[in-house]
Amino acid sequence: MSDCVYERLRAFLDRMPGGFPSTDSGIEIRILRKLFAPDEAEITPHLNECLEEVSAIAKRVGRAESEISEKLEHMAREGLIFRYRDEGKTLYRANPFVPGLFEFHQHKVDREFGELMEQYMPHLGMLWATVKTKQLRVIPVDSALDALPAVAPYNQVREFVKKQSLISEAPCMCRREYALMEHKCDRPEGLCFSFGDVARYVIENGMGKQISVEEALQRLNLAEESALVLAPANSQEFQCMCCCCSCCCHLLKLLQWVDRPVDHFQSGYQATIDPELCTACGTCLERCQINAIKNGGSVMEIDPARCIGCGLCVSRCPAEAISFDKHPGVAAPPADCSVLAKKVKQERGLA
Template sequence: YFPVPFIVGIYEFQLNNLSKPLLKDISQYYLTGLGATFHGQKTPHLRSIPINAEIVADQPIAPYDDAVTIIKGKSRIAVAECFCRKAVRLYGKTCSHPAETCLQFETFADYYVENGMARYISTDEALAILKQSEAEGLVIHILNSQKVEAMCCCCSCCCGMLISLKLFPAPALAVKSNYACLFDEALCTHCGVCAKRCTVGAFKMKDEKIEFHADRCIGCGLCVTTCPTEALKLTKKQNDSLYTPPPTVYDTYGVMSREKAE
């Protein structure tokens, strides 16, 4: 046995118990210590990954780094409302993105369904959610493990992690991504689509020209799939920079606990 983390864990399990007083307490907890702990871990809770291998430039990628492959390999899939969007809407704020975008797999799916937080869906339904999420510019986040027990489709207007990352001077240093964007300025027409798609400000329009800040790229690939001139490519990092996640999320929690004890 081991204690379940507050994020990701106890926090998300309050999906059916959300209230303004609870969210106020959670916000205070986050601002007075939880946030620093969550983002200060050497081993992160979550990782961002590309939607599939097709957008990575001529290089094989690991199955646990391919969102489509992950979904196709699961026998039981459930979908729940996004906790972050539900919380934001509780305060009367608007978010145009779909509510049901939080996917759980296998025993995690069973737990969510048994506790009335999610419903089972087919592989095709899950892939449709993934496709719609990519079209709307949502970042694919997964639990940091090779088994991948859960997957989120995150927007920068509601997701606490993305909102926090955007405040970092160099988000690329705060994540464990095996991919990075390559920008070919010669092919760029400076249309600005990438600047609108990027959730962490890696692309900025200045004097009617696009500037790319590699130290802000988290390797999600959202900019690559919509670049009209193919000026952007997602490339795999050098072997000595690649990150191999622990086998299961329980192994990840074990690693994180040992790091805290050091």
Template sequence: MEDVYKKLAVHLDNTPSGFPETETGVELRILKQLFTKQEATLALSLVLMPESVETIAQRAQKDPEKIEPLLIEMGKKGLIIHINRNGINTFMLLHFVVGIWEYQVNRLTKELIKDFNEYVPYLIKDQYKNKTQQLRVVPVAKAINTELNIMDYEQVGNIIKSQSKILVAPCICRKEHDIMGKGCGKLSETCLVFGGGAYIYESRGIGRTISQEEALDIAKEAVKQGLVPQPSNAKKPLNICFCCDCCCQILKNIKNFEAPAKIVSSNFQAHVDPDECTGCFACQEICPMNAIDTNEDISLVNLNRCIGCGLCVTVCEFDAISLKDKKQMERIEPPANLVETYMNIAKEKGLF
């Protein structure tokens, strides 16, 4: 049985988002809680493209009629992707993060949460070796000014308004912390999922479909509560998460890096006008990356730590702080879509 889970761990590690090995074997404990032995064995025959049950059965050397119900059940559990188009079932492998883990929002247990929290630092360290990241940070609407060289795909409102299908799901990070008695009390329904991803969530009974207006209201409330907008790293994102630095596994862990600005995909950073700053330090309190330093009762932005979310701008009553464009050589253009994102990561990891 151990060999099956070790093989699955390697199989998942060969996806762009990775699934690194640890000294403690916590990754294997996680897989054993999510997959039965039979499911783990079958997952080894799946790839990152939708395939018919006949193709998968041939690779697995199994009877298609016998494995199809199991594949459908694995899809319901969020272990793989199941798509039914015109009555034809197709199945594909999922990344662990973002992917399998996020679909477990309704299957969380304290043991699973404990193991995942132990594993996250390994995942983060592994993922941030890549130039291309899975997520990026875009500024909150209140921080956007006319001087910014900002594109439509960098504006939360424009991203939402371009969607025809929107679903909101519970934030798995805040739900984890609530279950463990460590919740922050901030808005829980904040994960916006778009297009095909929304249909998949809906088919699994996760979240609820909402209108553009409802999504925009959620985005406004999220900013009021100091949450950071993180869409998937593509010009046509599949989702936007609104994250807090106390629960979000990504923000919480990159906060421990010496220079978060160098690893987060963002095109903006905050700057303080010393002549206007009154030293109230409201910006310091809301900053999710501890990027605001002080000098003689005036705020200073540590550019090695600032990820350009713009939350500091929303609380400055004296217009002393604003977002500026990064230097041209530091600006990052997101991939066109999610497929290109993962192709770029795969190339950077030398997977092909």
């Protein structure tokens, strides 16, 4: 089958909030060929972004419901589309590329896929940079917020986790990719969290394992010890959260090369070093994932244009020389992922 079916799929994915832009090299088509068989690529654009029953999808595809039901179930197990079961009904919807197809492919990733993604992600990053509302935000580590008088509930990650009825942990797709490309990263491979319906999907399809609230809180401690940035969707209620390092995370790797990373991540906080207290020990320099800190000689210095407010430097400063303050005028994130998606689509001219 020609590339036409894959180009139709690419255009379909590009109309979703996160996008999937074309490139001069056609690298995106090679990625889709790795993920989708031709028949799967033909079926997927007939799905919607909202959950629906098999009968509606089969009607649009123009095939028997029994045939499409079997095909959709297989595609859901492979991470190509999303499946939701409720009260005896099975519903399906399309997966966006990121977050979605990329992360759900972690059980089948190989070196070639990692190399393709390394070439493609700068193109996706350039698209994201054109949208005012950011796809992701940073949640500070809790220990960096201890001294602050008032912290919004959506910035208290441990309290968020305690409220969850179902949590999954999966291997980090980025770290798995770079391990296959012989990059050495000493951070834990896991720590990719999902919650609620997405967690159920991950567990049912063998992409990750169920963990308890207590285990999730322990994993958050490990993430902080490992200097990982907590990055969920840019919404108050979210269903996925990455724990990112700059040597593997595609987005953090890109942000190391821009002048103002703070413009590309929704961030509510800013770290500041008190030169009177700083001993220039370098602990913060080692923990920063975004090159926001430099050695100024007798003291460390933070570039406010680079700081994304993760709090990793605050939580481990032995001299307690780093303060953490709110960014003035930063609006609360959208209420949930559906509101975020609608807002991003409007800004991209898709709604």
